[in-house]
Amino acid sequence: MEQEELTALDKLNVLIIDDQILVQNVIKSALFELGIVNVKCAENSYYALRLCEQTQFHVVICAFNVKSDKDGFHLLEELKFKRYVTKCTVLIFLSAETSEDLVNSIVELQPDDFWVKPLNNKQVQARLPLTLEVKRTLFNVYQALDRQDYSKAIYYAERYMLNPALSKYHLQMKRLKGECLLQLREFADAALYYENLLQSHKTSWAHLGYIKALLEQDRLAEIQLLLQQLTDKTDTRFATYDMLAHYYIGKQQYGKAYEEIKKATRLAPRNIERNKRLLDLARLNHDHVGQYQATIAMAKYAKNSIHDSPLLRLNVVRAGIDYATTIDKTDAVRVLNQSEILLTELEKQPAMASQLKDQLLVIRARLHTAREERDKAEGIVDNHISLRPGTSVEDNLDKVKALHELGRREDAVSLLDAIKRQISGTNLTSQVVSKYIEQEAAERSAVHFTPQQLNRMAVEFFKRNKFHAALNSLEQAFSLTPNNMSVALNILKVLVALQQQETLDAGHLALANNLLQQLQHAKLDEEQQEKCVGFQQHFSQ
Template identity: 55%
Template structure:
């Protein structure tokens, strides 16, 4: 896309404006305000799809977009696509419209950093006043926006220093200072950024100043110096989301994956539309053996990505796979319900994407995995041996699914070979690559050491326990908990086995440690009524045994 020139923003009669909103009354109100300013080149779209088509034929200086374009995709994903296609950059004037001002929506808007945010209903006079102010800011700081577009962050700092000396630009100083601080961070000049934001804290109380200061220290690994400040930021709506998001990044960088997962879940809940953050939540859920969280994350991704540039059949395949993982990890009747829902997702995939042959191999592997979970291993073996090729796919998730089915069928050699291929596929030094690499490493170790699913191990533990084979029962349940450490029912079963061992002559110091740890987990678990009573009874039995 051709970049806007600064001079083009001076002549209102030459400005081109695109309004994207599914309400024609909003179109009329905005057009009245724009026409009175002398802006006559205005086009309107009632859907995101038509808005994108207009951008393909016309270069717009100003885009005014509703955050909730209900007919196809919301404003968040529309802007993502416009940026991806090159129709929007920092020199474009971007304004969002919404009737809502809830925390989730505001956080999503903050992420996108539009030039302004107008709350509906609108008045033509307000439209004029706000637009004139926004255009003035864009014109006065145009060289900084352009340098940001070209990632020339040293130029951003150069222009900022010049503008800050110009007293006529005093009212734009907060905008200038923010862009300068962001440039320091983009250049990895974290010590300079720290000093810069620290000096601003004496004058300004904007959320971005506090978050910039915290980020500069986190990037230097100095979290202990700002624990109190972080706690304050987490308790304020304006900074809560940003603080959780930065902490998640910090903990990933420092390989504290449980804490990273806790923070990313909070950030995702506060701004649910960002697909990349949802994917990060999914990766961390897998790494932390949270099968429920993995299932929730893949469903969120599929739902939020609908009609966006991220939408693809692979997202629904991932929901199906995580459903099977969850069903194999659950040791109660919920497993049946998850499998029922998984069957519905398979039908949805086949209905939504007519060319099912494209996913033939993936669906065959999924079918085999479903046979295994439903304890029809013979059918799974037959299907894999006769219909599934052992060739690696370009898609990591396809290969991971093959690893699981090979492992579950006792085809250890094939599983290990496929894991080696996946390890070579996950290259790069990004934080996402770091998390996936760790997950693949963990999978390789666990697949080599544990030959069964949590559900199978639980069944084995019950059988051993009933036949008074206490040590094999304990080993089976410990392996199951290694694969699904948050399973309260498995933890209760572990403690029941240990209570019987404690009453026998097989008890030793390790058993005491295992039991005490299990009790701590159970007492901190969020259970109610009958579950709480059962835990209390186990506690008494453990102490009295």
């Protein structure tokens, strides 16, 4: 696209994507009155993509609720990925909704304008020419950004800021210059730039740029008050949580990173890459219910998008089995039944059955083991599953779990060693996955059973007054499920019983104290709360 193409209105190509004919007609009528005649309309994403293959559009106006196939967020994500929409394209988002999660998702896509429905002719005729003028006037900057030539973008921005005739665009140029400094990783210069800018322009984006520049320099302590202020404001809290998650991953503070990424994901749930980071951090932090929910969210939001894949539904089943092995039998049956339904659906699809046959067999074996159908699981593993690692880390991990759950620990640990060699890359995602593999290897070498199996063993030991054995089983279970307060309470119960037989040593008392502190900050139901109070009274005597 060239700058002059945005000058003549009668030469502009405009695409309207909305499943409401009335909205299409209102916008078309307003465009025709402006002299824009080359207008195409699409009622769904499929048709919009076909039109983009045939024509280069200068203006794309897209509704969020394109209900017939994929929503507007994922459509625009795909249009950008395929380069049908670039920084030089005028991109306008339409929605009748103004909810916080939708606005956050829209902001991530960086449209040039956001029109709230219902629309009328005057609104369209007033807004579009202004947006076109900005894009046309600052075209050189946007073209440089498209080419990722951030130094050249700064050069043009600074030139424009020297021109008094372009004063109404100066603030926009200041914003783009700051973003380019961050992209160039000139974090010290960026921090000073934003600090000076904030003396006269206390905008949300300037505060967020300043925060990012300081976090990248590990200067978190300097901005604690500002962080609190930004997380209290609707228009900045999402981006602040996201930056903090990124920062804590870099510092290998994965518990804090997980808390921040959960907040960010709740505020902008459609971003699949963020959901992947959420999933990786949930696994690393032993949050099995969070892991299960993250896979469900990914399968839901990725549907019909460029991220959609049968593997996302496979991961829901895998996470369901992981979760089921950490909870009591009644709840586990419910989760396993849900997993069975989804797995059966996948097995019935011919393409899945042929392309992902090995993965489906591993999951089926794990499901049998979780249901205590050991013979069936062993039959699948012995006759159909190779111990050699495949190309997918996730597939290999699931195979490790299948082997470990059947007590084949040496094979499981050997396969884990092979997976370690598969992890490559220095980015933060690779860092989290690598740490998770390391954790899995250590735990599966040291702990020989699932949390559910360990809990059952502890119950049997307790009934036979073998309190040390019961405590050992429960401590192992708690190491695998450190957020499970039922296990914490059971450990305290065993410690009380043990104290009636012998004097507790310093290690036992420290364990009790640590668990009671953790329980004070946990969400407990009424029965758990009552037990907790009783244990607190007992150990405070």
